[in-house]
Amino acid sequence: MADARIHPSAIVEDGAQIGPDVTIGPFCVIGPQVRLARGVELKSHVVIAGDSSVGEETVIFPFASIGQDPQDLKFRGEDTRLEIGARNRIREYVTMNPGTEGGGGVTRIGDDGLFMAGSHVAHDCQIGDRVILVNSVAVAGHCHLGDDVIVGGLSGIHQFVRIGRGAMIGALSMVTADVLPFGLVQGPRAHLDGLNLVGLKRRGxxxxxxxxxxxxxxxxxxxxxxxxxxxxxxxxxxxxxxxxxxxxxxxxxxxxxxxx
Structure with a gap:
């Protein structure tokens, strides 16, 4: 912690592992099992609990709640964890929960993602690299989102759903079944609407x-x-x-x- 910049109002509990060049802003609370890698920045009022690791140069914005108990009535305090990759941007009021014993015990977030304000990643989800969740997206438990998936604002992803690499979900969609890689999905009860041509062209x-x-x-x-x-x-x-x-x-x- 010698190279870390920790605001005097922040609480870092004994046992937390704080890497070099970490910034912990005002009124943050860091639990005893938390691991922050090099260059992580917590803006202010961020709470990180449980067995949670945050990858290099990830930035977490005010009032995000990371690693709190899963929202699953079957959870009984078993040892599970949350793994967040490198260079993510986790915006205001985002919530991310660790896994459950029945779901494999770990929630994983890849690298270079953008999780906009109010979005939620539930227990046991596996989220790929460069994923974007727009404001107030809710991803239920046990979902798998491949690399380069974009989910439009105010959308909901049903538990156990798989979304293939490069798919795009339009805003205000309720996704209740699996989505093909490179698919374009939209609608209040979402349906497949062809290919995500914009995304395919962007990726060459x-x-x-x-x-x-x-x-x-x-x-x-x-x-x-x-x-x-x-x-x-x-x-x-x-x-x-x-x-x-x-x-x-x-x-x-x-x-x-x-x-x-």
């Missing part, structure tokens, strides 16, 4: 790759996703199309969002 997908994904999506939506995916999986595909097929055939018993 070629015209050929996008055309292949469009063709694959058209074939998949002719009936049951898994049946069509099994039939198509034996054929030769590009990397993105293969990723979509692997996602569909992955370990999940949930249905998929489809076009209206």
């Amino acid at each position: 997908a070629s015209r050929a790759e996008i055309a292949e994904l469009r063709k694959l999506l058209a074939e998949l939506t002719q009936g049951a996703f898994r049946d069509h995916a099994r039939a198509l999986s034996g054929q030769e595909h590009g990397d993105m199309a293969t990723e979509m097929l692997d996602f569909i055939l992955g370990p999940s018993d949930r249905s998929f969002l489809k076009p209206l």
